Amino acid sequence: MSHTVFKPATLVTLLVLAVLACVPLAAHLADQPFYLAFFARIMIYAIAASALNLALGYGGLVSLGHALFLGIGAYSVAIPAFHGIDNGWLHLLCCVVVCGVVGLVTGAVSLRTTGIGFIMITLAFAQMGYFVFVSLKQYGGDDGTTIAATSKFFGADLGQAGTVYWVALVLLVLVLWWMARLRVAPFGMVLRGARQNPRRINAIGLRSVRYQLAAYVLSAVLCGVAGMLLANLTGFASPSTMTWMISGDLIVMIVLGGIGTVFGPLLGALAFLGLEEVLKMVTEYWMAVFGLAIVLIGVLGKAGIAGLLDGLASRRPASAPAKRAAPAAVTISKPVGEQA
Amino acid sequence: MSALQTTGLVKRYGGILVTDNVSLDIRPGELHAIIGPNGAGKSTLINQLSGELVSNSGGVAFHGEDITSLRIDQRARRGLLRSYQITSIFEQFTVRENVTLAALGAREHGFRFWQPLLGRADLAHQADEALTACGLADHAQAPAGDLAYGQRRQLELAMALAAQPKFLLLDEPMAGMSVQESQAVVAMLAGLKGKYAILLIEHDMDAVFALADRISVLVYGKVIFTGTPDEIRAHPEVKTVYLGEEGIEA
Amino acid sequence: MTMSLLFTQLLNGLQLGVLLFLLAAGLTLVFGIMSFVNLAHGSLYMLGAYFAASAYAYTESFGLALLAGVGGCVVLGFLLERLAISRLYRRDHLDHVLTTFGMVLFFNELVRIVWGPQPYFLPVPAFLENTVDLLGISYPSYRFAIIVVGLLVAFGAHLLMHKTRLGMLIRAGAVNPAMVGALGVDIKLLNALLFALGAALAGLAGVMAAPILSIQSGMGEPVLITTLVVIVIGGIGSISGAFYAALIVGVADTLGRAFLPTLLREVASREVANAAGPALASMLVYVLMALVLAVRPQGLFPAGRS
Numbered sequence: 001m002s003h004t005v006f007k008p009a010t011l012v013t014l015l016v017l018a019v020l021a022c023v024p025l026a027a028h029l030a031d032q033p034f035y036l037a038f039f040a041r042i043m044i045y046a047i048a049a050s051a052l053n054l055a056l057g058y059g060g061l062v063s064l065g066h067a068l069f070l071g072i073g074a075y076s077v078a079i080p081a082f083h084g085i086d087n088g089w090l091h092l093l094c095c096v097v098v099c100g101v102v103g104l105v106t107g108a109v110s111l112r113t114t115g116i117g118f119i120m121i122t123l124a125f126a127q128m129g130y131f132v133f134v135s136l137k138q139y140g141g142d143d144g145t146t147i148a149a150t151s152k153f154f155g156a157d158l159g160q161a162g163t164v165y166w167v168a169l170v171l172l173v174l175v176l177w178w179m180a181r182l183r184v185a186p187f188g189m190v191l192r193g194a195r196q197n198p199r200r201i202n203a204i205g206l207r208s209v210r211y212q213l214a215a216y217v218l219s220a221v222l223c224g225v226a227g228m229l230l231a232n233l234t235g236f237a238s239p240s241t242m243t244w245m246i247s248g249d250l251i252v253m254i255v256l257g258g259i260g261t262v263f264g265p266l267l268g269a270l271a272f273l274g275l276e277e278v279l280k281m282v283t284e285y286w287m288a289v290f291g292l293a294i295v296l297i298g299v300l301g302k303a304g305i306a307g308l309l310d311g312l313a314s315r316r317p318a319s320a321p322a323k324r325a326a327p328a329a330v331t332i333s334k335p336v337g338e339q340a
Numbered sequence: 341m342s343a344l345q346t347t348g349l350v351k352r353y354g355g356i357l358v359t360d361n362v363s364l365d366i367r368p369g370e371l372h373a374i375i376g377p378n379g380a381g382k383s384t385l386i387n388q389l390s391g392e393l394v395s396n397s398g399g400v401a402f403h404g405e406d407i408t409s410l411r412i413d414q415r416a417r418r419g420l421l422r423s424y425q426i427t428s429i430f431e432q433f434t435v436r437e438n439v440t441l442a443a444l445g446a447r448e449h450g451f452r453f454w455q456p457l458l459g460r461a462d463l464a465h466q467a468d469e470a471l472t473a474c475g476l477a478d479h480a481q482a483p484a485g486d487l488a489y490g491q492r493r494q495l496e497l498a499m500a501l502a503a504q505p506k507f508l509l510l511d512e513p514m515a516g517m518s519v520q521e522s523q524a525v526v527a528m529l530a531g532l533k534g535k536y537a538i539l540l541i542e543h544d545m546d547a548v549f550a551l552a553d554r555i556s557v558l559v560y561g562k563v564i565f566t567g568t569p570d571e572i573r574a575h576p577e578v579k580t581v582y583l584g585e586e587g588i589e590a
Numbered sequence: 591m592t593m594s595l596l597f598t599q600l601l602n603g604l605q606l607g608v609l610l611f612l613l614a615a616g617l618t619l620v621f622g623i624m625s626f627v628n629l630a631h632g633s634l635y636m637l638g639a640y641f642a643a644s645a646y647a648y649t650e651s652f653g654l655a656l657l658a659g660v661g662g663c664v665v666l667g668f669l670l671e672r673l674a675i676s677r678l679y680r681r682d683h684l685d686h687v688l689t690t691f692g693m694v695l696f697f698n699e700l701v702r703i704v705w706g707p708q709p710y711f712l713p714v715p716a717f718l719e720n721t722v723d724l725l726g727i728s729y730p731s732y733r734f735a736i737i738v739v740g741l742l743v744a745f746g747a748h749l750l751m752h753k754t755r756l757g758m759l760i761r762a763g764a765v766n767p768a769m770v771g772a773l774g775v776d777i778k779l780l781n782a783l784l785f786a787l788g789a790a791l792a793g794l795a796g797v798m799a800a801p802i803l804s805i806q807s808g809m810g811e812p813v814l815i816t817t818l819v820v821i822v823i824g825g826i827g828s829i830s831g832a833f834y835a836a837l838i839v840g841v842a843d844t845l846g847r848a849f850l851p852t853l854l855r856e857v858a859s860r861e862v863a864n865a866a867g868p869a870l871a872s873m874l875v876y877v878l879m880a881l882v883l884a885v886r887p888q889g890l891f892p893a894g895r896s
Binding site for chain 2: 178181182184185186187188189190192193196197199200201202203204205206207211214
């Protein structure tokens with residue numbers, strides 16, 4: 001793994017992480033607590049995007065419903081808190097169990113299809129979850145609910161901006177590290193192989209669906225944990241966290257950053273949320289510009305920021321993929337000629 | 341005990357009978373070739389043997405075990421490996437990664453999340469052997485997608501070898517190869533003879549007659565004759581149906 | 591639960607069903623033939639309603655509003671296909687999702703810029719403001735008109751698909767897209783026409799739905815998702831599948847919302863029924879979809895069989 005340390009995408013990411021480590025102090029000195037929350041949010045979304053990257057980038061599973069798990073994570077804080085439970089470990093347990101079970105069931109059903117069908121089913125399941133939470137009137141229903149009691153671990157309170165910031169940063173670093181190792185570990189290799197050629201994976205003795213389901217469940221749980229952090233940061237949980245708009249946002253982050261790369265989700269989350277902030281300052285109708293920008297990204301189909309950075313360093317023509325460059329969009333499992 | 345035995349395999353697509361009561365008996369260490377005109381149903385037969393197609397009736401037994409209802413991955417884990425006529429590899433992985441994955445698949449599962457796959461010494465050894473046998477050792481670091489056609493076919497074979505097979509189903513391994521490339525493959529397969537049982541589907545008659553212990557002739561989904569290369573050469577029906585269009589050198 | 595109430599709700603379900611069919615028909619063709627994931631289909635539905643509302647504001651004519659809605663969507667659909675969507679056919683589904691997602695965001699904001707954030711209304715045309723008598727009940731004429739128009743369109747679609755050369759090309763394309771191109775058909779034009787046709791149907795649905803719902807930014811997405819469920823249940827690429835599935839989903843959803851809470855009250859306490867009733871009703875069609883997927887992943891009426 002040491003040869004990756006000097007790649008541009010890695011260097012930029014390390015730089016970003018170093019800056020992120022300095023933000024709490026800087027925000028405190030400049031008396032601008034907004035930035036603490038802002039960057040915490042970026043990191044939390046980076047974790048959620050990394051989770052999705054496992055299923056989508058490595059596994060080729062285009063899930064339009066991952067925001068569901070983000071929402072479940074948020075509610076695994078909100079609902080126990082409503083009943084007076086503020087033990088962070090219980091919140092975490094609830095989050096992991098529910099996300100795991102829901103991920104297992106929805107993943108197993110969704111994996112009965114591929115391609116277009118898979119995309120639509122994950123979307124539909126997320127919508128189903130949305131309706132469930134909207135109908136939970138005692139927990140705020142459509143409007144959502146404030147978190148009565150934030151998660152407490154060993155006396156530390158995740159409701160404090162500073163605490164949740166450091167937890168998010170540490171978790172982000174751990175997640176990125178694990179994703180880097182996972183990418184070349186047997187599980188990651190089988191998963192990435194299944195994305196390229198599921199038939200071949202089966203032919204060499206590995207049941208591809210099993211690995212895809214496992215990746216889906218893992219990514220669901222990790223996304224849920226991000227949701228837990230989000231609820232603690234914002235002090236709020238609402239069904240609007242699990243709309244497909246949010247799922248779409250996560251996908252944009254991953255593609256923007258570089259799909260299937262390790263650092264893409266972080267770079268993408270940074271670019272996405274940063275761009276959003278900048279545009280908001282420029283025009284009230286920033287969403288229109290944003291939408292157009294996303295259309296352009298989709299049509300132009302670049303390799304993302306990570307791929308761009310790595311491409312700069314390798315000085316090879318863009319068509320020759322370096323081993324770690326983000327693969328061009330053709331790799332996500334696509335039905336070959338037959339009806340989806 | 342035979343290595344692979346099929347009894348009365350039948351496959352229908354709607355009204356069309358593609359595999360007509362095929363019964364084969366391949367002995368351990370034997371290289372058994374299947375020849376036949378285009379459209380005879382050779383690929384369909386191999387797909388039923390590998391587990392990718394479910395037969396309408398009939399059975400398949402592997403070293404005495406009934407594997408008729410087993411999926412392809414289950415058969416692969418028992419040592420029944422196949423290669424594909426249309427190259428099916430992992431284009432974005434390096435040659436070494438391709439072969440190492442194949443080595444992993446046959447022996448164990450992939451639910452390991454931390455240590456690198458290529459760091460596994462036992463799998464690496466497996467992979468190196470397969471790569472050397474197929475002449476790809478020098479290209480181990482190249483992305484599979486960058487290989488020339490003939491090399492991709494060799495990778496196809498290397499993946500099957502790396503999986504420690506007991507039985508190889510080879511679907512036209514020499515398809516599209518030049519004369520030299522084909523000769524190299526023939527030499528390699530000759531070296532493998534006796535180590536594994538091999539079922540070889542091929543159009544290249546030189547290769548078939550050089551390698552095969554026995555040959556079965558498949559016409560319209562039916563095995564019309566099984567015999568040694570000499571018996572095949574002498575058989576009148578075979579000559580007219582198939583060999584009549586091509587001269588073969590003794 | 592009286593018979594007349596049941597019958598009314600059945601008709602409502604039918605009405606929802608034909609609207610869903612209008613949306614599903616265009617979407618499933620684009621999915622099936624171009625293998626293109628079009629999340630912006632809901633935006634076309636929305637824009638159809640907006641175009642109609644504007645036309646009505648200027649002309650006070652529902653007929654012209656209808657024309658504006660459908661016509662506007664045809665033009666817009668054609669433009670979108672030529673400018674952006676046709677570049678993506680060979681690309682991955684992820685790129686489709688991304689691009690059309692961006693379009694949804696763009697259009698949702700665009701209508702806010704052009705028409706403002708307040709909801710618009712399109713009134714029911716005067717001659718349909720009364721009720722019709724059907725089998726002993728009084729049913730709103732307008733809703734009945736929707737059913738009639740929808741069934742006519744379905745019949746027209748059936749004629750198109752099974753009795754014309756264009757329809758044959760479309761059906762062939764749903765089963766084997768590459769082959770149709772290889773047969774010498776101008777595939778670019780066919781694709782553009784198909785997309786525009788789907789857009790027209792979406793626009794029609796939008797105009798017809800407008801008097802019943804309010805016209806606002808984001809109105810397309812909830813309907814789109816239900817349409818996706820219809821397509822999954824019916825079978826991707828199959829128009830007849832879309833028809834039957836749309837009716838099934840429309841009726842199931844409507845009856846579920848109308849009667850499930852009441853039914854629950856029979857078996858459970860009032861509080862549970864009040865909480866769980868609406869939730870279960872909303873979930874009903876998704877459970878249905880999951881069941882279909884579990885048992886028959888290719889859909890109930892897959893393409894290639896019709």
